[in-house]
Amino acid sequence: MSRAVRSVLAVWLLLMASTAASTWWFAQPLFSPVAGTLAVMLIATLKVALVMSHFMELRNAPRPWQIAGAVWVIAAAGTVIGIYLM
Amino acid sequence: MFVYADMAVFALMFGCFMWDRHQAPALFEASRQALNLDFGGINTLILLSSSMLVVLGVDALKHGRATLAPRFFGSAAACGVAFIVSKILEYGQKFDAGIGLTSNAFFQYYFIMTGLHLGHVAVGTVIIAVLAVKSRGARAGDSIALYEGGATYWHMVDLLWVCIFPLLYLVR
Numbered sequence: 068m069s070r071a072v073r074s075v076l077a078v079w080l081l082l083m084a085s086t087a088a089s090t091w092w093f094a095q096p097l098f099s100p101v102a103g104t105l106a107v108m109l110i111a112t113l114k115v116a117l118v119m120s121h122f123m124e125l126r127n128a129p130r131p132w133q134i135a136g137a138v139w140v141i142a143a144a145g146t147v148i149g150i151y152l153m
Numbered sequence: 154m155f156v157y158a159d160m161a162v163f164a165l166m167f168g169c170f171m172w173d174r175h176q177a178p179a180l181f182e183a184s185r186q187a188l189n190l191d192f193g194g195i196n197t198l199i200l201l202s203s204s205m206l207v208v209l210g211v212d213a214l215k216h217g218r219a220t221l222a223p224r225f226f227g228s229a230a231a232c233g234v235a236f237i238v239s240k241i242l243e244y245g246q247k248f249d250a251g252i253g254l255t256s257n258a259f260f261q262y263y264f265i266m267t268g269l270h271l272g273h274v275a276v277g278t279v280i281i282a283v284l285a286v287k288s289r290g291a292r293a294g295d296s297i298a299l300y301e302g303g304a305t306y307w308h309m310v311d312l313l314w315v316c317i318f319p320l321l322y323l324v325r
Contacts, residue, residue: 090194100325
């Protein structure tokens, strides 16, 4: 198994585990709504960044595409989290 | 470029959803509680797995293991079909409970966002299935640009669901 494939499988496992944690742990009533929601939002932001960098291969893409991807993540996460905290 | 434009439209929708939620938090929270988290969570696991399979398919073509590619792309397309079936079952539950597009603002967002996304999943599933068939005849040294283009579209579909799922199902 090549290093690239091992890296993709590791990222996939992390994405699966963080999805399970968001859905069946942080979204449950044992956390306050704000704490649970912020955890869910931060995990979603991390997942989006991982999908972009490792699945869409933005980490190997030309600089302008990397910047466009980063701008999207920051703008979307900033807007959603900012409005939630208003 | 098309992928970024599509993502920008969805990002705008995410902002509008949060703004309207901010105006009527009680209504949005009560409506959210009518959703089935298990459907959303399992659908996320399905799409993440399909994305990983597509990455492995492209990697197989890149590194001279072309015979593996049809299996990876075929499995990814099967994940797409599983997502569509799961979504149809979920919509069925909502309709049976008397919930529809016009029930309230939350469900308007729910059906529009998940419906638009489902359309993307359907298109993506067809693209990945076509790539699965096409990759059966792939040989070492062939261009993989077409596969990379299809894969990028499929990863975008996955990425959008990674955002839509927490917004609609998990934000309390």
